Amino acid sequence: MFKSTESYFQGRMAILATKHGKEQVIAPALARLGVTVVVASDFDSDRFGTFSREIPRCGTQEEAALAKAEAVLAQTGADLVIASEGSFGPHPQFPMLPSDRELILLVDRRHDLVLRGEVLSLDTNFSHATVSHLEEALAFGARVGFPSHGLIAMAQADPLPNTPIFKGIQSEEQLQRAIATLQTNHATLHLETDMRAHMNPTRMRVIAQAAAELVQAMAQGCPQCGWPGFVACEHLPGLPCELCGAPTGAIKASRYLCQHCLYELTVPVPETVADPSQCYFCNP
Ligand SMILES: [Zn+2]
Ligand SMILES: [Zn+2]
Numbered sequence: 001m002f003k004s005t006e007s008y009f010q011g012r013m014a015i016l017a018t019k020h021g022k023e024q025v026i027a028p029a030l031a032r033l034g035v036t037v038v039v040a041s042d043f044d045s046d047r048f049g050t051f052s053r054e055i056p057r058c059g060t061q062e063e064a065a066l067a068k069a070e071a072v073l074a075q076t077g078a079d080l081v082i083a084s085e086g087s088f089g090p091h092p093q094f095p096m097l098p099s100d101r102e103l104i105l106l107v108d109r110r111h112d113l114v115l116r117g118e119v120l121s122l123d124t125n126f127s128h129a130t131v132s133h134l135e136e137a138l139a140f141g142a143r144v145g146f147p148s149h150g151l152i153a154m155a156q157a158d159p160l161p162n163t164p165i166f167k168g169i170q171s172e173e174q175l176q177r178a179i180a181t182l183q184t185n186h187a188t189l190h191l192e193t194d195m196r197a198h199m200n201p202t203r204m205r206v207i208a209q210a211a212a213e214l215v216q217a218m219a220q221g222c223p224q225c226g227w228p229g230f231v232a233c234e235h236l237p238g239l240p241c242e243l244c245g246a247p248t249g250a251i252k253a254s255r256y257l258c259q260h261c262l263y264e265l266t267v268p269v270p271e272t273v274a275d276p277s278q279c280y281f282c283n284p
Helices: 023-031 061-076 134-143 172-182 201-219
Strands: 013-017 036-039 080-090 098-108 113-121 128-131 151-154 165-169 189-193 232-237 251-257 264-268
Touching: 013 023, 013 061, 023 036, 023 080, 023 201, 061 080, 061 098, 080 201, 098 201, 113 201, 128 134, 134 151, 134 172, 134 189, 151 172, 165 172, 172 189
Parallel strands: 013 036, 013 080
Antiparallel strands: 080 098, 098 113, 128 189, 151 165, 151 189, 232 251, 251 264
16 A cells, blocks of 8 residues: 655665664664665764763753754765664553653655654663662662663762763673772662663664664655655554454554645554454453
């Protein structure tokens, strides 16, 4: 049902605004559409905000990603830029569980186009702890995938200016040294997971999923005008129960909308009935 978008992207070069190794998963995804990804040289994404809080992030996740993309466009004169931004916190539906929301934006100046890939995942090690000695620190590390996943150590959760912050801790020796330095003035110290992509393979996997979403948006052209980004904007529940025929919470169709010509299409799912386990009446 989708038109090909090959003429939009094939053979182009996209600049990626990152210094944290995200090209490892973003470049192979974009290569499937014939786009070569190049990392922006000298681009300091940290001035747009860091997870380890020396620099607070401005605005929403979307605004932060757009600001990065705009900066690279201005700096390099490129016409195709990718920016990515992660956000960690309680899951909106399951507030007891931490989640990772990864957003990847593609800004195409040649076609005046912004496309996105976004994933909300419960697969994250995002966590922190207050510890008073190495054994406690190692116990926390064991819970969050250390040492394949990096840690950050500081004197307290809200560190005073000009106090040391140890980032990218990836060995017991580094952890021991950080603790020894921080404990000269404090009995306890604050440990947290290093969420930067190159320090966090779990996060890197979620970024890969978001990149796959972006590639899907890029590849799906509007059936009417061919514009890329013809993706489902709404999922409609109400697939009838196989036993009693009542509408269930299961998706019965998805609504697609073209951002360019506003062409709309509702596509039913292949199934015609829902399992009774999803029925409010048969399985209350
Ligand atoms: Zn039923
Ligand atoms: Zn269209």
